[in-house]
Amino acid sequence: MGRLGDKSDYESIREARISENMARMEMLGLRRCAGELSAISSAPSPRAGSVTPRKTPKPPRVLTPLRRSGRLIAAATPPGSGSRRSARLNGDSVQHKALPYRGADAEEEEQEEKSPMYIDKERLRVLQETRCDSKARGSVYDPVLGICCHFCRQKKLCGEEGCKRCGEGDFGQQCIGKTECSSCHSSNGILCRACLKVRYGEEMEEVRKNKKWMCPHCVEETGTKKFWICNSSICLKKRKIAPTGIAIFQAREQGYASVAHLLMDQLKSRGSF
8 A cells, every 4th residue: 555645646737737737827917807706896886975987878769659559549538529439429319210111022023032052054064074073972072062072071962863962053952962851850870872881781772761760860869779889980989989990891791781780890899888
């Protein structure tokens, strides 16, 4: 072991580095700046009787007038000095003019305005060229005449040949290419031909013949078919069930007629929703 008076290698290296840093600070002028700052900070504060030098005053700022809207200026003026005020608030008498009688001709014009609208014939002719290309879901999107399917949410014209709404543009007629629930008559019961077949295994011709056909929502409410529910993505999310997606191939591989039959069997095996 070394003696206590001897310096270790670490201390020798440390002192060498300190010397190098001090020389570098002297070269950069940092030591001089540090001395000046320490002198300023250690200087005595001015006494109570001493006078501190005043700062030179800044030139006054020129203020521009505030911008106000004409409505606020009019509201600030007293009444009777040009401000807008109703005759009833001023205390003046108000004379009401009777509306002229329009007669039966005007009533007939109003009824004609409320009558069903018909689309331009030229537009219908162009739509008919491609409307019947797809009979399942339709091939022409129309935001005016088209009726939205509850499952695929496609607002297309149907591909049925005898549909007066999609074929002739008659708003007062029902689309025969979309289903309608006999119980609720709501948008939940509107399905196109393809969704009706793929998702629920039913044919459009059978639904048309059955005047008491009900949508899956109403079937579930009546309790006639247990575990028969609407399998649209919106309704399944409300039940906190993951949407099935394109599950028709899986359903047919397992021998089911539609996705609804596959889902019904899965819910039965669980015993609940």
